[in-house]
Amino acid sequence: MTELRTAEDRLRAEYFELIPDMQRTLIALEANVRHYLLPVMIGLKRYEQVRIAARLKKCESAVDSLRRRQEGRVFDPGSLEAYSLSNLRDLVAVRVLVFPSDLREKVHTALLPLLSDWTSDPVPGIEAGDAPVARKYHGRCRSASTTLTAELQVVSSLIGSYWEVEHSALYKTSPNLQGVLRSPSMKARQRAVLSALSAFEIEFERLIREAPKIESLQDID
Secondary structure (H helix, E strand, O other), X not given: OOOOOOHHHHHHHHHHHHHHHHHHHHHHHHHHHHHHHHHHHHOOOOOOEEEXXXXXXXXXXXXXXXXXXXXXXXXXXXXXXXXXXXXXXXOEEEXXXXXXXXXXXXXXXXXOOOOOOOEEOOEOOOOOOOOOOEEEEEEOOOOOOXXXXXXXXXXXXXXXXXXXXXXXXHHHOOHHHHHHHHOHHHHHHHHHHHHHHHHHHHHHHHHXXXXXXXHHHHXXX
């Protein structure tokens, strides 16, 4: 049998050993999320949306994610057995995308029984003191796996879709582009995009609230 000489080799082999646990965890978590959100989804208004996106982290993405957590972003060749992909919190992830933003709290509240023993790790707001951009939790689906940690997010559909484009452009195509996100100019543009998307939702919600008043005035005329 060929000896696995690098941390990357070991982790790639581990990834394929973990796949059955990952698949069971994904199925269990997505099913639980849909169960707890069923009353909310049944009562949605025409303009409201709740989408559930589930995914398993790709092998190379998982290895790179663990590598970025190491000092100097490199694995110590003298400690190969110290590294494990099971230490990642997002090998399995479910994202709940919600529109408009005032529906997010209802979705979050509905999921709280599922998250009672999970750890909260919210994504910070756009500016200091702002509400979180996304609710994020990590924990275990013990009915499916006792070793893997999964991640659950509740986020605006608009912001979640923006993150998908950003991730595909800067992470999946070339890891060398990841530093682009840390540049001051790109951070400023990111804040501008997130602010614009949030402003769109706030204005949409305001107009929806005012719509019945406008219609009633038109009826009087």
